[in-house]
Amino acid sequence: MPLLFDVRPHPSPRSDAQREAVLADPGFGRHFTDHMAVATWTKADGWGESAIVPYGPFSLDPATAVLHYAQEVFEGLKAYRHADGSIWLFRPERNAQRLIASAARLALPELPVEDFLTSIEALVAADEAWVPQAGEASLYLRPFLFASEAFLGVRSAHRVTYCCIASPAGAYFSGGVQPVSIWISQEYTRAAPGGTGAAKCGGNYAASLLAQQEAAAHGCDQVLFADGREQKYVDELGGMNVYLVAGDELITPELTGSILEGVTRDSILVLAEELGLTPVERRIEIAELMEGAADGTISEVFACGTAAVVTPIGSFVEPGRTVSVNGGESGEHTLAIRQRLLDIQQGRAEDVHGWMRKIR
Structure with a gap:
């Protein structure tokens, strides 16, 4: 009933x-x-x-x-x-x-x-x-x-x-969209294979807090976790999914059972082709991310989630090394994706996907 x-x-x-x-x-x-x-x-x-x-x-x-x-x-x-x-x-x-x-x-x-x-x-x-x-x-x-x-x-x-x-x-970025810095955790794991990483439960967030404190101690805004099995692949941030732009591809880690299936993440995959990008879901090595950001083959990286929608990432930090992304500036594709999502959510763009539900 x-x-x-x-x-x-x-x-x-x-x-x-x-x-x-x-x-x-x-x-x-x-x-x-x-x-x-x-x-x-x-x-x-x-x-x-x-x-x-x-x-x-x-x-x-x-x-x-x-x-x-x-x-x-x-x-x-x-x-x-x-x-x-x-x-x-x-x-x-x-x-x-x-x-x-x-x-x-x-x-x-x-x-x-x-x-x-x-x-x-x-x-x-x-x-x-x-x-x-x-x-x-x-x-x-x-x-x-x-x-x-x-x-x-x-x-x-x-x-x-x-x-x-x-x-x-209120607006997540009250003073305008600002790129954030990301600490790459070397010691802590957000979720393990067979664990609760794909569930939205408080324990996952509690497990991320010590690593978040470590990130703050190194002057970073957020922490990026590697996978729990090999500690070499990009998993997700403490509370957001991750995307990167390489050429005309928009790449995000594939769902492995330890990554939260974000609603914003899924929406961006749908919108990618409308914005001239090819959506790709695959495993991304942290070494690939760092090297690509350093040599420019990865031109933009951003995080996404309900609270901030899309957050540009300006740099990655690991012990003894800092790598900037796009010169530390917000990327063109990042801002375009963010704006398209906001326009749909706030009724400024036609909702061709039937995502919006009117309740009042």
């Missing part, structure tokens, strides 16, 4: 003035809307108890399974307000399908695609006034599942909570 997500209005939502103050400078992930979507699954009864409720804390028993065994998964997508005031989502069905795949890997129940979409549409409808309109601003949506049963046995949980919260987000 489909979940309904009926609205239980917040008794004291933020005032118009308070909301407008947040929207004037939302940042990313710092402020949250008045409501959240929730639903509960039990092994005995399946999914139920769904609603849009006032945003607020969970009450968790100290033995709640997720606190001990990290059985949880999450997603990230955005709602965009177009110039006519309408509100749209970008490829939300892909996020729903990826949440199902992540849940399967973490032994969590599947939330059906239609229930995922219903929860998001109901939440955005309840908090419509929180969807920004200025520039690249959007409403970031964070759906997640976690083991909420109180027990200390090592098994999949018999009680699971689904929730979706929303946070207004």
